[in-house]
Amino acid sequence: MSEFKSLPWLQDNFDKLAELESTQQIGHAYLIQGQKGLGKESLVRDFSTYLFCQQNQEQAACGHCQACHLLSAGTHPDFKFITVEEGATQIKIEQIRDSRNFLANTPLLGKYKILFINFADKMNINAANALLKNLEEPAPDTLIFLLSHQPVLLLPTIRSRCQKIKISRPSEEIALSWLQQHMSNDQAKLCLQLAFGAPLQALIFADEERQHERREIQKRLLELLRSEIVCSDAAKCLGQYPIEDVLDNLMVSLQQLSRGLQLHNTNVSANVSSDPISGIEGKGGTGTNDNTKELNDIAMNLTAAHIKPLHKFNSVLTQTRSAVQSTANPNALLLLESVCFQWIRLMTGKTEMEALTV
Ligand SMILES: [Zn+2]
Known part of the structure; x- marks a missing residue:
C-alpha cells in the first residue's frame, strides 16, 4: 500500500497508477478527468513525487531528498508543468513548443520525464495540434498527464490517444470527515452541498x-x-x-x-x-x-x-x-x-x- 493521506478519496487512483508503474504497464499519456474540486492536480503531483523520490520506501515519497525538494520548489528538471498563464484564457502553442526540447532529452535525475498540462481543454487549436505530435510519437521514458474538468472540449484525436482516469466524487461520509478538519460540521455540510460533493471546491466556498x-x-x-x-x-x-x-x-x-x-x-x-x-x-x-x-x-x-x-x-x-x-x-x-x-x-x-x- 502506498501512502496518500492528503486526499483520502484518491487513494485507489494513486494505487492503480503505482501498480501500473511497478509492473511496467504504465502508459505514455493519461487524461485525468472529473469535476472541479476533486484533487486531480494533487493526484498527478503526488504520483510524480512518488516516482521521482530517490528514497521512497514502501511506495511513499520521503519528502526530504533532492528530488522531493526540487519538485516542491517547482524546479525539478524532469518535470514540466503547463497551465493557462496569468492574464491569459488559453494555453498557447509557444508553451507546447517550449516542451519539445524537454521531451526530446533523456531524464536528468530519474527514470521518467513528466509533462503535466493542467486545464488541457484550454489549449487553443494550434497548441492542441502541436501536442498531438508528441502524443503520436511518445519519447521513451515520458509520461504525459492532461487534466480537464471538461474533456469534451478537447480534440477527439487528443482524447483518443490518452488513457482515461475518471476521478469520482467521494462518498459524503469521506468528504465530510476530511472537511471537518478545516471547518465545523454544519459548515462542511452546507459547503459540500453547494460544491456538488467536491471537497476542495467546498473548501474554496468556505x-x-x-x-x-x-x-x-x-x-x-x-x-x-x-x-x-x-x-x-x-x-x-x-x-x-x-x-x-x-x-x-x-x-x-x-x-x-x-x-x-x-x-x-x-x-x-x-x-x-x-x-x-x-x-x-x-x-x-x-x-x-x-x-x-x-x-x-x-x-x-x-x-x-x-x-x-x-x-x-x-x-x-x-x-x-x-x-x-x-x-x-x-x-x-x-x-x-x-x-x-x-x-x-x-x-x-x-x-x-x-x-x-x-
Ligand atoms: Zn524523496
Whole structure:
C-alpha cells in the first residue's frame, strides 16, 4: 500500500497508477478527468513525487531528498508543468513548443520525464495540434498527464490517444470527515452541498475572501433588484473579480436562494412561520454565518413565483460560462452586463429600456 493521506478519496487512483508503474504497464499519456474540486492536480503531483523520490520506501515519497525538494520548489528538471498563464484564457502553442526540447532529452535525475498540462481543454487549436505530435510519437521514458474538468472540449484525436482516469466524487461520509478538519460540521455540510460533493471546491466556498467576494456580488444583485444601480455599473463592480469566480459565486448564491424560497414556500403551505431565507443558513443553524443579510435582503424582494425564473437565470449563467470557456478572449464586461440585465429581466419582468433607466 502506498501512502496518500492528503486526499483520502484518491487513494485507489494513486494505487492503480503505482501498480501500473511497478509492473511496467504504465502508459505514455493519461487524461485525468472529473469535476472541479476533486484533487486531480494533487493526484498527478503526488504520483510524480512518488516516482521521482530517490528514497521512497514502501511506495511513499520521503519528502526530504533532492528530488522531493526540487519538485516542491517547482524546479525539478524532469518535470514540466503547463497551465493557462496569468492574464491569459488559453494555453498557447509557444508553451507546447517550449516542451519539445524537454521531451526530446533523456531524464536528468530519474527514470521518467513528466509533462503535466493542467486545464488541457484550454489549449487553443494550434497548441492542441502541436501536442498531438508528441502524443503520436511518445519519447521513451515520458509520461504525459492532461487534466480537464471538461474533456469534451478537447480534440477527439487528443482524447483518443490518452488513457482515461475518471476521478469520482467521494462518498459524503469521506468528504465530510476530511472537511471537518478545516471547518465545523454544519459548515462542511452546507459547503459540500453547494460544491456538488467536491471537497476542495467546498473548501474554496468556505474561504473568507471568497465569502467576502460573494457578499459583494450579492449586494450588486440586490441593488439591481431595487433599481439602485444600472447594469453597466454593476458589471464594472463584478468585473474586478475573475469572471469564472463571479459565475461560480452567482451560481452558489442562486442555489441558496432557490432552496431558501422552496423551504419557505413549504413552510408557508404548512402554516409554519419562517423568514424567507431561514432555510438557507445562519439562524436556523444549518450552515455558515456568511451571506445571511445579503441573501435575506434579496429574498425579501422575491416570492415562490421566482423559483422558476431563478432556474432560468441559472441557465443564463451556465451559457455564459460556456461562452467564457470556449472563447479565446471573452469580453468579460459585456458578458457580465448581459448577466445583470437577465437578472433584472427575469426577476422583475422589466424590458431592456426599463432596465437601462434607474
Ligand atoms: Zn524523496
